[in-house]
Amino acid sequence: MSRILFLNQPSIGHLNTLLSIASQMKEDGHEVSFLVPGIMRSKMNTQNLGPGGAVPYLIQKNDIAVNVIRPHFSLAVSAIILPFMSGYNETVYALDMFSKGIVYYTKSILKAIESNKPDIMVSDFTFFASSVAAELTKIPCVVVYHSGLPFRGDTVPPFGSGLPISENSAHDGEKYIRKEKELVQRLDDRFNAARRKFNLPALAPDMLRRPYSEWLNLVTSIEAAEAPRNNLTSHTLFIGPCYGKRKGMQMEFPFEKLRADKFKVYASLGTVFNNKPDVFRKIMDALDEPEYQVVISAGGAYQALSQRKIPQNVLLFKSVPQIELLPKVDLVIGHGGNNSTNETLAAGKPLIVIPVGGEQTDNASRMEFLGVGRRINMKQLDKSKIRQAIGEIREQPSFLERLAAIKQATSQTNGLVSASRCIEWVARHRKPLHRPSGFPLTITTDNLGQLMDM
Template sequence: MGIEPTDEVRAPASPWLNLVVSHEAIEAPRTNLGPSTFYIGPCFSTRRGTDQEGFPFDKLRADAFKVYVSLGTVFNDKPEVFRTILRGLDVPGVQVVVSGGAAYPALASGPLPSNVLLFRRVPQVELLPKVDLVIGHGGNNTTNETLAAGRPLLVVPVGGEQHDNARRVEYLGAGLFLPMGSLSEDGVRRAVTRLREEPGFRTRAEALRQHLADTEGTGTASALIALLARRRAPVRLPEGAPRTLTREGLASLLASLENTSAGATSRSA
């Protein structure tokens, strides 16, 4: 991109405050984080309610294994990829909800399996708890929102951070990685069968949901940035404190740092 290889690009970290918009429970282990780095949880609360009004939730079948398919908002103009996935899911007892994005016109113009509900876009955050499995591209929003809903993932990455997220989902035991280069109807069918029949995937995804439910990334980020602005000094993790800030942990941290600041001011005076 023509960016000069400055120190900030080589090691993009601040000595003052670094916010990782995730949870240690849904990441691979990292050992090079400094004392001013905090995991604050995902920030997706503002996405709730998008396009929810009028969505036909009543068409979701209670007697079916429901699969949600999305390729995100950037790399989604891939109708043949969608068609391969949908043919792989054309089996009894499965219902498929598709967010087609840019591929919607091409998908809508041709025949689709009878078990498919096709939309240009969906209220994703509200839909995820109502399905049993997600087939996605591995983008950060879809991955985090799916884990927050406690649903397993089959990840078919396209580019960017998505391959890393696919491997991370496998590492966490919450899903499977299916390379797009080897995508086939049979491969999709076999992967979905594993995710459906092996309970460990759902159990692990539910455990991660419980971890994420304890965080509130947007509010935590705001509180730490406000604290930094008031203190005008690096915000550091107290020794022995958890690096991931839950709601309860944030309150304890703020109280600890405020007391430290007050004590320092008193000694200075």
Template sequence: MSKILFLSQPMFGHFNPLFSMALQMQADGHEVEFMIPGRKEVNSNIGTLKNAAAIPKIIRKNGIPVELISIPIPLAATFLFATSLAPKLSGYNELEFLMGFLPTGLKYITEQAIRYIERSRPDAIATDYTFLASYLAAEVTQVPCAVIYQTGLPFRGKSIPPFGSGLPIREDYATFGSEFVRKEKAVLARLDRKVNRVRSQFGLPDFPAEFWRQPYSQWLNLVTSIPVIEAPRDRLTDNTFFVGPCFSNRSGKTSDFPFEQLRRDRYKIYVSFGTMSNDRPHVLRKIMKALARPEYQVIISAGTAYSKLVRERIPENVLLFSSVPQVDLLPQIDLAIIHGGNNTTNETLAAGKPAIVMPIAGEQGDNASRVEYLGVGLRLNIERFDEHDLLAKVQTIQSNSAFQYRANELKAALDITKGSATASALIHQLARTQKAVMRSCSVPEAYPTVFL
């Protein structure tokens, strides 16, 4: 059996797939542990800090050791400023900001990770693709590292527009999206310079140009998706595997949600804007007003907005919660209105549900384009929609069986995947061989389903 160190950003969107893999590896008999940036004394109601404090508790509750990367107060304050400002931005402005901020603290966190790796001596590392420090630390210590991508969105393809642009998926995107093409080149060039500057301080060679748009681990890249729910990608490496969604072992763990209140005689609409940018009570009020009709039941996971909305008069057909067991709830509803985060989008597709995507920022616009490209939903501008716009889109999906038919097709393809088990097997092979895991020769046929 292997010893695997998982390194994650302290944000649920990045943590959840890694946690599912860790639970699977633990069940398979491997020794697993986590390392996450954080401070022990944090106790806050601020959304990002609250989430960051909750993640280590969840890990320990499942019997997995966790090491905190202690962040100095000045650097922690910088992170807090960035995570507080980012949700207030929208569209490509938020992506530009976050990509510029990504290398902040990279040298310090890499040093802390190196020290712990040398002390812990894992057989392999698994990390989220945005957590660059863990990959640099793996290169320095020469511990093989699997890099995890929630979707194929960062990767290039013939019809794929610039990452984070939210442009439609079509081959002629450059003719009407030239501004985003120019912006992306500048953003990626700045990221390359900043990251390579830190790499040189550790004696590492430069990353390839625009490394962000390709799988960058020399050992193993795992995508928790499958090609049928992606637009075609190219230039993928032979050590890149689409393993399928990784969340099945996070379901069935919540028993206090009132599932008995869900109405069989109503068209059930689930609304969620994720865990990072969910303080949007004005948007939820408009949604509730638009859907205050007797034929609908609306289930809202309001996040930070819950404390404001719960004091108000809520329509009788609305069930309002601060959070819900999303993986378990999605199969019980008919339509999802979502922000388009990677995990929520994949979980909605895996549940076989159509979606209306109201992207806020980051990759969410790209997921809205993906949902439309796949024929399983529609997009709606979260800043400029009115009640009539939303109701019209709900009624379009409700009355047109093609959306549900296509969602069922994708669900059938996803049902045969074993994402967590496949990831566990591939990471174990990486740990056992200490060599890159390649599609061409080193994956035994006995592995669970792997989409190549």
């Protein structure tokens, strides 16, 4: 069995996937631990730190050891501002925030490696210092991506732009192409400047838009749920969604109140950008009709919403057991975060995306490209647009047909088992795990054994 060090940014959205993989690997007999920027607090003290402040506590809740790195000074201010950003500016701001302090974090990781002596490291793709520390210590480093959105493709617009996925993306996105070039160059320069501090050679350009681990890149999605990409390496694998092993996420829910005779709509805006009571009110107003039943996971907007009268057909909660709820509803209205999007597709449910920023705008474009959902921009959100989007989805059988195909393809994967087996393979063999020529990009329960035997 292997000793595995997981590294993650202080973000619940980024944590969920790695925590599920770590829990699976612990169950498989491996010794797992986490290293994250943050402050160790008790449960009662995490409420005032925002969603990211709960990261160390949630890891501990899963009976997994966690060590914290005192956050780089730039993170404190940036993390406060981030929830107020939107659109492409949020993408740029978040990536700038995550790419600061690479030298500082590399030194902290090196100390943790000296103390813990891991056989392998598994890092979220935005924790760039992990790969520097891994190269310095010659320890394998697996990088995890939550979707294929960062990678390039012939019809794929700039990352985070939210432009349509189409043949005209290059022409329509000239402004974003220029901005992205500046961002990519800035990140490359920042990353290579850190590498020079440790006497490492510069890496090839375009780190943001390509799978950058030389050992193994795991994408927690399936090829059928992504736009075609043209720069994937042979050591990049799509393994399917990774969720279901986390503790501390379970909660009670009155499933008996769900009405079989109603069209059930579930609305949620995720864990970071959810304090938007006006958005939830527009959704409730649009669906205040006898044919609908609405379940709302309001998050930070719960208090504001609960203090006013809500329609009789609405079930209002601060949070819900989303994975268990999704199979029981008919349609989802969400923000388009990677985790929620993957979970909704796996459940075979149509998704109306109201994006705020970051990958959410790209996921909105992805839903329309795949023909499994609709997009409504926040500024254009009103009762008529919500009703129109739902009407189109209910009236056109093609939405459910495409969703059924994606659900079927997803059901053939077991992301957690594939992640555990592939990471263990790299730790044991201490060499990159390559897909042979012609081998499927998506790893299924049927072909995983064949890959492991190669």
